[in-house]
Amino acid sequence: MRRPLRVLLVNPWIHDFAAYDLWARPLGLLYLGAVLRQAGCSVALVDCLDRRHPAVQAAVGRTREQQDGTGKFFRQPIAKPMVLRQVPRLFCRYGMPVEVFEQQLAAYSKPDAVLVTSGMTYWYTGVAETLAMLREAFPGVPVAVGGIYATLCPEHAARVLRPDIVVQGPAEDRVVDIVNELCNADLPATRYEDVDALPYPA
Numbered sequence: 001m002r003r004p005l006r007v008l009l010v011n012p013w014i015h016d017f018a019a020y021d022l023w024a025r026p027l028g029l030l031y032l033g034a035v036l037r038q039a040g041c042s043v044a045l046v047d048c049l050d051r052r053h054p055a056v057q058a059a060v061g062r063t064r065e066q067q068d069g070t071g072k073f074f075r076q077p078i079a080k081p082m083v084l085r086q087v088p089r090l091f092c093r094y095g096m097p098v099e100v101f102e103q104q105l106a107a108y109s110k111p112d113a114v115l116v117t118s119g120m121t122y123w124y125t126g127v128a129e130t131l132a133m134l135r136e137a138f139p140g141v142p143v144a145v146g147g148i149y150a151t152l153c154p155e156h157a158a159r160v161l162r163p164d165i166v167v168q169g170p171a172e173d174r175v176v177d178i179v180n181e182l183c184n185a186d187l188p189a190t191r192y193e194d195v196d197a198l199p200y201p202a
Contacts, residue, residue: 004042005183008111008138009033011047012095012130014123015078017087019094021071024049028147029117032175033202039176039187043202044111046104048095048130049073055103056096081125093126098133105137113182114138115175116163118147124160131161142182146171172198 011026026047033043050056051071065071075092084091096104114134118127131143146167150157154166164182171178176189192198 004040005113005179005185005187006042006044006109006111007033007036007179008108008114009043009045010114010116010130010134011045011049012116012118012123013048013101013126014073014094014119015081015091015126015129016094016123017089017091019073019075019092021049021051021073023069026117027201028171029115030201031172031198032115034199035172035175035190035192036179037202038190038199039179041179041187044108045202046101046108048101050096053096053100055100059097059100093129095126101130101133102137105134110138111141112185113179114141114143115178116143116145116147118145118149118157121149121153124149124153124157127157128161131163144178144182 009029009032011029029045033045036043051073056074060074073094074097075094077090078093080091116127116131127149134143142164144165144167145157145161145163150166151168154168158166165178167178173192176187179185180187
């Protein structure tokens with residue numbers, strides 16, 4: 001019996017002058033994970049913005065959290081992009097430390113496909129850094145990039161990130177087709193009439 005396709009979902013780092021966790025969760029990725037599980041895939045998630053991940057807390061200590069669940073991301077200063085070099089503020093990578101991300105990737109078996117989401121268009125450098133590390137960890141594994149940046153700036157995303165597929169707009173109805181294309185597979189796809197028909201987020 002053939003093993004299930006392994007799909008890794010990744011919520012990338014934020015690169016910015018400031019970022020704060022206002023209940024940030026990768027809901028779109030979690031819906032995609034549920035749809036893929038329903039289609040028979042083995043699904044894993046690496047959320048670079050998960051402040052509560054035990055490995056993050058072990059590496060940097062517990063971050064102070066507000067009563068409403070919001071709080072500060074761990075941050076690491078990084079070089080500013082050339083276009084922002086004149087801004088007199090510290091530019092940072094927000095989310096889990098690089099070594100924790102590397103440990104998370106090393107803990108997974110090589111996936112058959114990787115799906116990466118994207119947030120604000122000006123956060124694309126965080127997506128680019130995340131993709132570079134994914135390619136180093138899993139050479140040759142096909143990658144699709146979706147989310148806000150990929151939807152609003154598909155040509156830029158294709159040129160800068162060079163993914164195998166740029167996904168524009170909602171992907172819940174297409175994610176099985178996307179994985180089939182990435183993996184040359186023939187998983188059965190389910191069509192959903194509206195969001196209420198989707199499986200509960202993974």
